[in-house]
Every structure is written in C-alpha cells, then in structure tokens.
Amino acid sequence: MLSKQFQCRDCGGLAGYRSRRRSFIEKYLLPVLLLRPVRCGDCFRRSYRPLFVPVRERNESDVTNQAAA
Numbered sequence: 001m002l003s004k005q006f007q008c009r010d011c012g013g014l015a016g017y018r019s020r021r022r023s024f025i026e027k028y029l030l031p032v033l034l035l036r037p038v039r040c041g042d043c044f045r046r047s048y049r050p051l052f053v054p055v056r057e058r059n060e061s062d063v064t065n066q067a068a069a
C-alpha cells in the first residue's frame with residue numbers, strides 16, 4: 001500500500017530521515033523510479049520511499065561529524 005506519509009514497516013515509527021545514496025543503484029536508478037532511501041528514526045532500518053513522501057533532513061549527529069572533519 002502506498003502511503004503519503006512515512007511509516008516504518010518494521011517498527012511502525014513515523015520519523016523518516018533522508019538517507020545517503022550509497023550505491024550506483026541508489027544514485028541513478030532510484031530517481032528514475034521516483035524513489036529515495038529513507039532511514040527510520042526509531043530502528044534505523046533503511047527502505048526506499050517515493051520522492052513525494054515527506055521526510056526530515058538527516059540527524060544533527062551526521063552533520064556534526066562532517067563539520068568536525
């Protein structure tokens with residue numbers, strides 16, 4: 001079932017975060033399919049969601065790591 005809102009299939013959490021595109025498939029194939037990788041904020045499971053599903057920007061912890069480098 002396609003939902004307009006993110007919900008984790010694993011834990012049912014509603015907090016989805018944008019995830020980095022790690023592989024060739026995620027960089028080039030997912031956009032063609034109008035999908036993107038999304039990480040659950042509760043159990044950190046990654047899944048692919050349609051581009052129109054609203055998700056949050058990445059955690060501040062990720063940004064902090066980059067800024068410290």
Ligand SMILES: [Zn+2]
Nearest residue numbers: 008011040043
């Ligand atoms: Zn989850």
